[in-house]
Amino acid sequence: MLTHAQALSALQVRGLDINRVTLYRLLDRLAACGALQRHADDDARTWRYSLADLDDGLAPRFECDACHRQFRVAEGSAPTQAAATDLLRTLAQLGHQGVRVDVAIHGTCAGCLPARGASKSQG
Numbered sequence: 305m306l307t308h309a310q311a312l313s314a315l316q317v318r319g320l321d322i323n324r325v326t327l328y329r330l331l332d333r334l335a336a337c338g339a340l341q342r343h344a345d346d347d348a349r350t351w352r353y354s355l356a357d358l359d360d361g362l363a364p365r366f367e368c369d370a371c372h373r374q375f376r377v378a379e380g381s382a383p384t385q386a387a388a389t390d391l392l393r394t395l396a397q398l399g400h401q402g403v404r405v406d407v408a409i410h411g412t413c414a415g416c417l418p419a420r421g422a423s424k425s426q427g
C-alpha cells in the first residue's frame with residue numbers, strides 16, 4: 305500500500321513530473337471507481353492506496369461513515385455474485401449492457417460504535 309506521498313515520489317523517480325494535487329485527485333477518482341482501494345491509517349489522517357483485488361469475486365464493501373475505513377466482506381462474495389448475475393441478466397433483457405456491479409454498504413464500524421452493554425474499565 306502506498307501513501308499519496310509515496311506514490312508521488314515513486315512517479316517522480318521514474319521521471320514523471322505530476323502535480324501533487326493532480327495526483328491526489330487521480331488517486332481519489334481511481335478509488336471512487338473501484339480500481340484502487342483506499343485505506344485509512346491507524347491515526348486516520350493518512351490514506352493509503354492499493355490496487356483493488358479484482359479476483360476475489362464480487363465482495364461487498366462496507367464503509368464506515370465515521371472513520372471512512374473500508375472493509376471487504378469476502379464471505380458475501382458468492383451470494384453477491386449470484387445477485388449481480390441476476391441483475392445483469394435482467395438489464396440485458398431490457399436491452400441494457402451492465403458492465404460492473406458495485407455493492408457498497410455504509411454504516412458504522414465496530415471500532416467507531418460506542419461500546420455496548422456494561423461499561424468495562426479502560427486502559
Ligand SMILES: [Zn+2]
Nearest residue numbers: 368371413416
Ligand atoms: Zn469506523
